[in-house]
Amino acid sequence: MSSLGRFFASKWGPIITGIAVGVLAPVLVKLGNPGNMGICVACFNRDIAGALGLHRAAPVQYIRPEIIGFVLGALVAALLFREFKPRTGSAPLARFLLGMFAMIGALVFLGCPWRAYLRLGGGDWNAIFGILGLLGGIVLGVVFLRMGYSLGRNRPAPAAVGWLMPALMVGLLLLLVFAPQFGRTAEGQPTGPIFFSTTGPGSQHAPLLIALAVGLLIGFLAQRSRFCTVGGVRDLVLTRDPHLFWGILAVIVAAFVTNLVLGQFKPGFQGQPVAHANALWNFGGMVLAGLAFTLAGGCPGRQLMMSGEGDGDAAIFALGMIVGAGFAHNFNLASSSAGVSPYGPAAVLVGLAFCIVLGLTMREPAR
């Protein structure tokens, strides 16, 4: 066990995880997930929000088993390697709001950092602007970190706190399997509380058990290797440490090769799946997302993995993302293949203002 632990702590850990993500995500697309969306933590949390009725955008409603797998896979790894440490208490409300705004930024771009790299590996050149925005947001976050930004310390918590998020994921899995229909439409047809898309991206999904298995595997690997698609850039900028950055490169290269092999590599700007070609707001949305993720200590995948390790603050961030997705659609902030919503850019600016105020004002209290 300890030699395996050492292997994952070595530079190979993030690389192996990145290769797994880069290979398995396009395979999930082949098996039914939306184009260049084999894995997207933002899109999938948005689909979960829709399935739970937190927004009613009909094309994006599905309980994505990959997300459930991430948390439970990380939980298994943390338990096996004695890293399950229930903890909480580091500015949870700030983290919830960071999760909301990170989600709004990601939905203006249409993807989390994982999907930005996967879109690039699939030939969607619009992702280049998103990734540039992401880099900008992370660099801004590093400036605040250097100035002493901190959300403060967490504290050890009762075991129950650590088990809440995994329990919520088991609950989601049950809702996915049983999809209860308690309501009735005006015509008397059964409906809600669980909604699944019949058309659009939400209707496109790989078989449940395969998606869940991929989620579990990646959750396990990512917990062991601390794979983080924001930390990779952050550490490179902050301390010239490329350890996690190799994982990002591995995602892009593996996705490119796998897409080529599967005949899914389609280079260009126009007509890309679940994407728009507005360079400015592909950039702007991801500046906000990158900044919010950096201020919260990691990318959305990493937040899910940490929630599986018992980190209640990371769980709050992830729940903030789901609620943020509800707002993003109910307030018509999210982009679509047709383009950027007229209200999305204003929401990005509000989110940036929030993050900048947080970055300038949050300091660890003196002990």
Next chain:
Amino acid sequence: MNDVKIVDASGLSCPQPVILTRKAIQEGKFPIRVLVDTGTSRDNVSRMAQSQGCKVTVEAKGDGFVLTLTK
């Protein structure tokens, strides 16, 4: 032991343990003792300290780890 520099990075999010430890290394007074409470922080701080030419020893203590950095 009075002149051991203590960096208490327990409970802090990434990458603050690394930032605090690097600041202490740059101050140049050794040994430095760093308190962390997750395997992630232990690995990140160790990697950074080694890249700065420090020798790092890790000791599990209670719920966390004590890293001793020497040069």
